[in-house]
Amino acid sequence: MKLQQVLSRVRKAVDDYGMIEEGDRIALGISGGKDSLTLLYALAHLRIFYPNHFEIHAITVDLGFGNFHLNKIQELCEKLNVPYTIVSTEIADIVFEKRKETNPCSLCAKMRKGALNEKIKELGCNKVAYGHHKADMVETLMMSMIFESRIHCFSPVTYLDRMDLTVIRPLMYMNEEDIIGFQNKMELPVAKSPCPMDGNTKREYAKQLIRKLDQDHPGARDHMFQAIVNADLKGWPPKNPPRKREKKKEK
Ligand SMILES: Nc1ncnc2c1ncn2[C@@H]1O[C@H](COP(=O)(O)OP(=O)(O)OP(=O)(O)O)[C@@H](O)[C@H]1O
Numbered sequence: 001m002k003l004q005q006v007l008s009r010v011r012k013a014v015d016d017y018g019m020i021e022e023g024d025r026i027a028l029g030i031s032g033g034k035d036s037l038t039l040l041y042a043l044a045h046l047r048i049f050y051p052n053h054f055e056i057h058a059i060t061v062d063l064g065f066g067n068f069h070l071n072k073i074q075e076l077c078e079k080l081n082v083p084y085t086i087v088s089t090e091i092a093d094i095v096f097e098k099r100k101e102t103n104p105c106s107l108c109a110k111m112r113k114g115a116l117n118e119k120i121k122e123l124g125c126n127k128v129a130y131g132h133h134k135a136d137m138v139e140t141l142m143m144s145m146i147f148e149s150r151i152h153c154f155s156p157v158t159y160l161d162r163m164d165l166t167v168i169r170p171l172m173y174m175n176e177e178d179i180i181g182f183q184n185k186m187e188l189p190v191a192k193s194p195c196p197m198d199g200n201t202k203r204e205y206a207k208q209l210i211r212k213l214d215q216d217h218p219g220a221r222d223h224m225f226q227a228i229v230n231a232d233l234k235g236w237p238p239k240n241p242p243r244k245r246e247k248k249k250e251k
Pocket residue numbers: 028029030031032033034035036037059060061062063112116129130131132136
């Protein structure tokens with residue numbers, strides 16, 4: 001997929017849900033995977049022409065597994081003129097060695113978000129963008145039904161009251177295959193997570209299930225995604241809010 005096509009999908013999501021307002025300082029959560037690197041590329045370019053002016057700052061939380069090389073991502077950020085911060089942590093050691101968690105993913109995710117949010121606030125950002133795409137959302141719906149007896153999916157825009165921080169998901173209209181195509185075309189410098197749990201989670205189970213459904217009934221994933229968008233789920237904002245372009249008042 002070409003950059004122009006990525007930008008058009010991202011812009012539609014941003015416009016549909018009013019994700020970016022004038023003067024926003026947006027942190028980009030960069031795991032090192034294909035999704036967040038596509039997000040970095042897209043927002044670095046959207047920044048140039050989007051009517052609402054905004055700044056971006058890329059952040060990676062290094063979980064401390066070792067063997068995680070971020071120098072190529074650092075170079076990409078320099079090329080795109082995006083400031084980049086790496087937060088070093090000992091999360092891997094705490095979760096696997098000290099606590100010996102039997103279910104490590106939830107504690108790890110909680111600690112990772114804590115470290116990320118702390119740095120975001122320190123840098124003075126008011127929003128954070130994640131690299132979640134269409135398949136992530138359908139998987140989340142599937143997991144919520146199978147494991148939690150509820151119909152739930154995270155919202156395109158979520159205001160975190162306690163943190164005074166807004167989460168946005170500009171890749172929500174992107175298909176995973178298109179992100180893979182973009183990654184290959186642009187030769188994005190993916191840094192593979194050395195986590196031993198990678199690819200061995202409930203999410204992976206849901207992913208395989210949806211893949212099978214989509215093979216047996218082509219379009220099933222898209223239909224499920226549309227069902228999410230049309231469902232008026234709890235916490236979801238209405239689509240197409242009026243554009244806010246006026247400058248924020250000085251405090
Ligand atoms: N270590 C991290 N540091 C900063 N942000 C992160 C980190 N891990 C995840 N994120 C953010 O949270 C989002 C969702 O996390 P998740 O682990 O589901 O990523 P993913 O599906 O593997 O995506 P990616 O391909 O970008 O790694 C990522 O797209 C990214 O924006």
